[in-house]
Amino acid sequence: MKILKIILLSLLISTVSACMQKENSKANAGKQKTVDKDDFHIDNYNISMIRLIANPEEYHGKEIRVQGYLNLQFEGDAIYLHEDDYKNAIFKNSFWVEFSNEVLTQNPTDGINNQYVTIVGTFDMNSRGHMGVFAGTIKNITEIYSRNIDEK
Secondary structure, X not given: OHHHHHHHHHHHHHHHHHHHHHXXXXXXXXXXXXXXXXXXXXXXXXXXXXXXXXXXHHHOOOEEEEEEEEEOOOOXXXXXXXXXXXXXXXXXXXXXXXXXXXHHHHOOHHHHOOEEEEEEEEEEOOOOXXXXXXXXXXXXXXXXXXXXXXXX
């Protein structure tokens, strides 16, 4: 009898909890989240390249932060999921990059070529870079950081 009471109480608590979560979801639907650029853990801002490749429409026109392998060359400025994607010309695993003038004057790109970086910019799923071979464009890049693991 005692076990039956415990089971029934557990079921009641689970049901009430599920109902409360559903009501909270409805109440929060349509509300926009504010994004603090200094918080690297916000999913809607700091996203993986894989997530961006898989769901480009979710991030179209939004400011994002991604990490990847940067290659800068004539008609080939792009950030790749991995260095191997660059070496094997797997363009669908990369995004064309366009830097803001502010970044280019404050932070020359010479020291960050062919290494892993973090960039912040606006994603455009319709612009596909030179010859239209890339998975999209990260434009108006306002921040860029080296992710070189050899630097300590």
